[in-house]
Amino acid sequence: MTGYKVANGNGHSNGNGNTKGTNGTNGHSNGHKSADYTAQENPTMCSRDCCSGPGGSNRGNTCSDKKGAKAGSLTGEKIIPTPQSLLGNGKIQCELTHEELRALRVLNEDTYPYEVIEEIADFITKGSGMRPKIGIICGSGLGSLADMIQDPKIFEYEKIPNFPVSTVEGHAGRLVVGTLEGATVMAMQGRFHFYEGYPLAKCSMPVRVMKLCGVEYLFATNAAGGINPRFAVGDIMLMHDHVNMLGFAGNSPLQGPNDPRFGPRFPALVNSYNKDLINKAIEIAKAMGIESNIHVGVYSCLGGPNYETIAELKALRMMGVDAVGMSTVHEVITARHCDMKVFAFSLITNKCATEYSDKKDDEANHDEVMAVAKNRQKACCELVSRLIREIHLASA
Template identity: 45%
Template sequence: MENSEILNQIVKKEFNLPAQLISQDAITNAYYNYEKIEEITKWISERVTIRPKIGIICGSGLGEIANLVQNKEEIQYADIPEFPRSTVHGHKGVFVFGHLSNEPVVCMQGRFHPYEGYSTALCTLPVKVFKLLGVKLAIITNAAGGLNPNFSIGDLMVIKDHFSLPILSLQHPLVGHNDERFGPRFVPITNIYDKKLRQILHDCGKELNLDLREGVYGTISGPSYETVTDSLFYLRNGADCVGMSTSHEATVACYCGIKVVAFSIITDKVAIEYDAEDGSDHNEIVKIAKLKAKDAEKLVSNFIQKLNQNLLE
């Protein structure tokens, strides 16, 4: 059955309204309900022996973080029934289970973005799978464009908060029916990026001689990069960098009761002056991210080593 037919049936059954009047997030959450995600999780669990406590989402060019994992067990997204597929260069589309710094982890080598045609609810489906796998902490990474004029290309920025126009404009991953088995209808996200975990990340940075920045991550939907006016709007409203992911994943992780820590690699300087000649280039962004990947790998590994065990309970 075609996806459009499935969606039309869901709309008719759940909402009794024309499909064009219903948010794609609401439709997605109606179809990928608790039982459906439980089926997906069961399928995955039957094929791996690792029961992860930590879930790591690898951003563009940062998939090599998974190379640190020992006792690897891999599952291709394409093999998982009713699971989305990665379509972006630099995102392999693989779950890597194993141990990192002696902790059981699962790495996502490839995430999903709304610009690929997925609703934000479908983009965050793996986070709900994390919850049912038993994950207690999500480490989220991304490549981002620098807005803050004090930032340089190659900087690592610990995320203390986010600002997402897509989420504020009703592209929210939790729109639609809520199942309390995942989380509450109204979830507070004031302290979404855990302060204690951010401090541990900074401590690790000092040990590794990495000058970590801290700031606010701004989210756009993509796939086009920002206009100068877009960038100035985000900068003037508190964002230090901008990208096309993370905020919806962190929101759903918080909703699911999963602790969150996140950081960005600043891979380019976003234009904040009109008639700027240079623009962002995806290939260059992936190239810069790969150049800084070793620093990111060391940071993640050291961070997991330093985790106080009660933070994972």
């Protein structure tokens, strides 16, 4: 296997002895600004005991406080219940609508035994009449990847038994099964993120569903902030490695009892990103004439939902990270655990500021992320469909 042959190197060694370019600036600047702190009253939250006890059954969002304050809070503000506030001794303490109840149950259910995953997979393979070979996860604003699928069978997440629901703009919440370039595929138009309140195992549970549906290749895509100074907005970074920040903090999608039917207790993660697929994608990018917008690099997943501070971005850069997001890594870990081949890329939707500045333009925001994804969806779709075509032809 040769190294990755991208014209504009990333300043990283690709693990095959080829060091490309320089790493940009990693130096510290002590431009910290002092901030004024103003004490703020805590908004009142519905507490665990708030609605419990006789007569304590209150409807969803408003909770009448027994001390008589208006609208149930000392400040008269609307109370936002938390899952914890609604549960007491495992029993729901407030009346909830059907949708609220379902969301709460799915939020609290964080283990997915093999049999449950099997049930979901059966639901999809029977419902679609297909055993797809390639799984696609569409990143923020990249749902159009699934729109390419021919003769699609569409499964709304909320209609799939035991499936979580999408809560993020740009993630439609549908599973699309069909064919693409002759290959059988299933695509998640909407992924699950840790910051939505789902445990990592639940965020990546659909990858196991894919496996039991018959999927051999995972294509994971994401929108990410570019930390490597050579990256421009709209570029595509083919992932060849990752830094798992949530893993550094002791969190893994594989935590808990290991079911060997999925994979081993201690999976190795070197060579997680399939080199053949990376090299094929580079060839395709050349043929598409977008070679100068393609990089090979390292992605890191943080918990979100906040974007990073300057100090965090500087630290990530020093660690060799080229692009940062809030997804993908736990999906890749789950896919490698069950021995799928992985291809993943980041669409660089914003440049991450690594110097202190007052400019609003330097602040990442989700609208910009979505707008860039929309602008670049054509190139992303072509890259994915051409690569799938190659996989399909090679296996035919």
